[in-house]
Amino acid sequence: MTFSFDLPFSQSIVGSILCLLLVAAYVTILPPHSRGILRGRRYVMPPGPKGRPVVGSLPDWLQARREGNMVPWLVKQAQHGEMTTLSMGTKTWVLLNSSRVVNEIIAKRAGITHERPYFPIASGLVSQDKRVFLLKTDDWREGRRLLHRLMMGAGAKNHGDLAEVASLGLLKAYLDEPKEWYSHNYRYPIAIMSKIVTNTPVQKSTAELRDLQNVTSSFLTSINSSFVEFFPQLTMLPKPLQFWRRHWEDMGKFHYRVFNHWWAGMKGSEDGSAEPSYVRDVVLKSFSGTEEEAMYLSILAIVAGADNPRMTMNAWMMASIAYPGVMQKAREEVERVCGTGAGRLPTLDDLPSMPYMCAVVKEVLRWRPTVPLVPQRVLVEDLEFEGYTFPAGTEFLVNSIPVCSNGYDKPSEFCPERWLGSKEHGGGVDQDLWQFAFSGGRRSCVGYKLAQKELFVAFSRLLYCFDFSAGGPFDDRKLNAFEPGEPFPVKVVVRSPAHERLVREESAKCDLWGF
Numbered sequence: 001m002t003f004s005f006d007l008p009f010s011q012s013i014v015g016s017i018l019c020l021l022l023v024a025a026y027v028t029i030l031p032p033h034s035r036g037i038l039r040g041r042r043y044v045m046p047p048g049p050k051g052r053p054v055v056g057s058l059p060d061w062l063q064a065r066r067e068g069n070m071v072p073w074l075v076k077q078a079q080h081g082e083m084t085t086l087s088m089g090t091k092t093w094v095l096l097n098s099s100r101v102v103n104e105i106i107a108k109r110a111g112i113t114h115e116r117p118y119f120p121i122a123s124g125l126v127s128q129d130k131r132v133f134l135l136k137t138d139d140w141r142e143g144r145r146l147l148h149r150l151m152m153g154a155g156a157k158n159h160g161d162l163a164e165v166a167s168l169g170l171l172k173a174y175l176d177e178p179k180e181w182y183s184h185n186y187r188y189p190i191a192i193m194s195k196i197v198t199n200t201p202v203q204k205s206t207a208e209l210r211d212l213q214n215v216t217s218s219f220l221t222s223i224n225s226s227f228v229e230f231f232p233q234l235t236m237l238p239k240p241l242q243f244w245r246r247h248w249e250d251m252g253k254f255h256y257r258v259f260n261h262w263w264a265g266m267k268g269s270e271d272g273s274a275e276p277s278y279v280r281d282v283v284l285k286s287f288s289g290t291e292e293e294a295m296y297l298s299i300l301a302i303v304a305g306a307d308n309p310r311m312t313m314n315a316w317m318m319a320s321i322a323y324p325g326v327m328q329k330a331r332e333e334v335e336r337v338c339g340t341g342a343g344r345l346p347t348l349d350d351l352p353s354m355p356y357m358c359a360v361v362k363e364v365l366r367w368r369p370t371v372p373l374v375p376q377r378v379l380v381e382d383l384e385f386e387g388y389t390f391p392a393g394t395e396f397l398v399n400s401i402p403v404c405s406n407g408y409d410k411p412s413e414f415c416p417e418r419w420l421g422s423k424e425h426g427g428g429v430d431q432d433l434w435q436f437a438f439s440g441g442r443r444s445c446v447g448y449k450l451a452q453k454e455l456f457v458a459f460s461r462l463l464y465c466f467d468f469s470a471g472g473p474f475d476d477r478k479l480n481a482f483e484p485g486e487p488f489p490v491k492v493v494v495r496s497p498a499h500e501r502l503v504r505e506e507s508a509k510c511d512l513w514g515f
């Protein structure tokens with residue numbers, strides 16, 4: 001009797017405890033906006049897709065990434081309005097779909113939106129917790145200060161000269177190896193950054209450059225591409241059960257090997273006889289991190305300073321073959337300033353006289369933004385904004401394609417004219433921050449000033465000296481940014497013997513790649 005009474009009683013206790021544990025476990029994996037009831041608050045979020053129980057929209061996102069459909073998926077999410085709420089496993093994502101809300105939330109409220117979440121895959125396994133770009137703010141601050149000093153400090157006034165000199169290497173390479181145009185588009189910003197960071201010319205083989213590009217592409221695609229980024233609790237499982245680890249750790253080891261190889265040539269010899277440089281005199285002397293952290297920091301400047309300009313130059317090339325009429329107009333402007341018969345190469349001093357070319361640079365950045373989804377910032381305290389209440393922990397992401405389309409007339413057209421005419425947007429290349437391309441707030445791009453100069457110099461000089469046409473069928477929406485070979489077919493031809501002579505004479509004044 002006692003036995004038959006005790007068993008159901010003890011069973012119900014065990015059952016209740018199990019239920020409680022399950023509820024507690026479920027609550028810990030709820031995204032922040034669904035935990036309002038626990039905090040005694042009701043959060044009012046912008047609209048978004050309903051998603052599935054527990055995982056929300058995560059499976060759709062991961063599938064879109066796997067299939068290479070990330071951009072259309074992101075564009076579709078913007079149909080909900082200026083902001084879209086997505087439940088992503090344990091995370092609440094809010095996509096910012098217009099320049100206005102990026103400015104309001106990321107720039108004006110930077111004090112509470114500069115934090116990064118922890119990325120167990122992209123930052124942990126792939127970057128060994130050393131890539132400054134993804135670090136939490138306390139660990140990021142010192143590296144950022146040094147990067148800022150490098151790109152915005154006193155030395156920055158020479159960056160335009162470096163771009164002009166390196167562009168001579170670019171022109172010569174286009175002349176000698178026109179089929180390799182896409183490789184030259186990478187070596188050009190690498191040559192500039194190498195000089196800025198190490199004060200030495202870039203002396204790397206094509207294979208070495210390809211490795212570095214591969215590292216950058218695989219790093220960028222590792223961000224937010226594993227379900228573990230969205231359920232970080234899984235990293236508490238015993239290591240043998242973490243079946244995903246091996247893949248990402250191997251990637252991290254490859255990145256480390258490539259970085260180490262570059263670093264050996266960057267830090268100078270042990271006896272301190274290296275040229276004075278940012279690495280030797282700033283990073284190695286004043287950075288409080290380990291040498292490995294110094295390596296990641298120094299190489300971040302090179303890869304970040306090379307990859308986005310590379311992709312932007314490829315986008316410009318796409319615009320050149322898809323919109324020959326626009327480029328002809330830009331060329332006529334350059335010729336009005338530099339002469340029609342291969343008179344002289346355009347320089348940065350010509351910039352104020354070339355508003356159309358400045359507008360071309362801006363339009364390339366708007367037309368095909370190189371960072372379609374800017375990695376998230378975490379809100380550190382609850383925020384009331386325009387009728388919404390966002391809980392601390394909400395992750396804001398800049399959804400660049402809608403940001404670069406919303407509010408623009410015929411946004412899919414490449415139309416530099418849209419930047420001319422109005423006082424706010426017309427004129428010089430360096431007139432505003434162009435928030436749409438370089439993000440905003442405390443973590444925004446530190447290299448935007450250099451980018452504006454080097455793109456202006458490269459586009460105006462290439463256009464002055466070469467003709468570009470399609471070398472086969474192409475789709476102007478497919479830039480194949482992470483393709484190791486030619487991303488789309490282009491035929492490059494020097495415009496005339498006089499232009500060839502100009503390139504040869506100018507480039508002979510400097511060593512290879514201008515330094």
Ligand code: HEM
Pocket residue numbers: 132133134144147151300301302304305306308309312370371374375437438439440442443444445446447448450451
């Ligand atoms: C067309 C050229 C470029 C574009 C479109 C671009 C865009 C961006 C974007 C969108 C970010 C992310 C900001 C965020 O997370 O909110 C970024 C970060 C960064 N960019 Fe650029 N960038 C360009 C050129 C450069 C250049 C020339 C440098 C030279 C050093 C550079 C250095 C960096 C660095 C170091 C970061 C990380 C900043 C940090 O974590 O604090 N970028 N860039």
